[in-house]
Amino acid sequence: MTDAVLVLDLFTTEAILGGDERLVKGGRVSFGRPMIYPVHPDELDPLLARRPDHGQRKYVLLHFPFDLEPPRAGRRYESATIGISFEDDVAALDITPIAPHGDEQVHLDIRGIGRTEVAWDLLAGEPAAGLRARSRVMQVVLDIPAGATGLRGALSAKLTIAPGRREVGTQGRPQSET
Template sequence: MSVSTDTILRLDLYNREQVLAAPEPRLVRQASVSFGRPTVHPVRADQFTGLHKLRPDLHRKQFLLVQWPFDLEKLPANRRYESMTVDIEFDNEAVVALDILPPAYDAPGPSDDETVRIDVRGVGRPRLAWDLCPVDPACGLRPRSRVMLVILDLPADVVRLTGTLGAKAVVARRRLGRFDTTTAESQTPAPFELGIDGTFAILPSASSGSPV
């Protein structure tokens, strides 16, 4: 699989922790997700099989396969990922997921097939998500390179897509011989712009996402 692995965005994930003598809980950074540059591949209508070929609106549509690489930050030895969710939401409600595929792998090593439970959400909608959980929580998720895959269904006259990236993780930390879990998430989704020609940019925002 040929996709760019250059880091273009890092989403820092925070939880809120109560501090003694502090009136309000404070934000504590727990982990991060780094995203590479997405690649775009046109999908022809004649490549479809089954019911998709019978759609009466095919002449008014275009379809794109988008590959989007991401990496989990490597955690200290006393911490592990017990789950991770990465989500994409498009601003144009006419841009929807025709199909969402489990993450592929852009680095050598064994696949997640037997060690990770993967759920995908959002077919037919402009908001889609990948949920990753280890089959054995005691092992955690490995911080390896993965690639999100989605086939988008959009109007034929659309040339540029805008939307946001977000992420959430459950992180376990060992304290005094036991693991405590906390949910950490990006504070504000990071806005982006993606052209059907593959051009891509992170847009200015007050987000906690950090362009690299």
């Protein structure tokens, strides 16, 4: 991602000779520049208009891009959890993933509606293949104070990395050309 606002290198331990372990880079998540769009209350659930604090709130759509960068050689992503923790007095009203064109089958669990913390758990539809390293976008409709001029929060990522799938029929055999 060329315009990353945050890059998280994620590390794991690996056994080495003598029973010791070493720290190795397992994967990377790059977060792109988020975009915020106003949302008119008429576009949301009509029950929001009944809230006693309705005039003191506004609603925005946070468009949140991130990339799973390729894992190190011989590895695959089994799962990924991407999270955002917003400062007080911000709550998620709706959370929507946007699947890229041609995305592999991904099982997606969403957490955080009505809370200040939201998370997306991505699980590979075919565990042996893993999640593809690619760009993804999540969108969150947020309920914020009417006078707010920006959003502040913390990003988090957790990746589960496993050995990659081996090529069949080519491991350890000499190749010949004709």
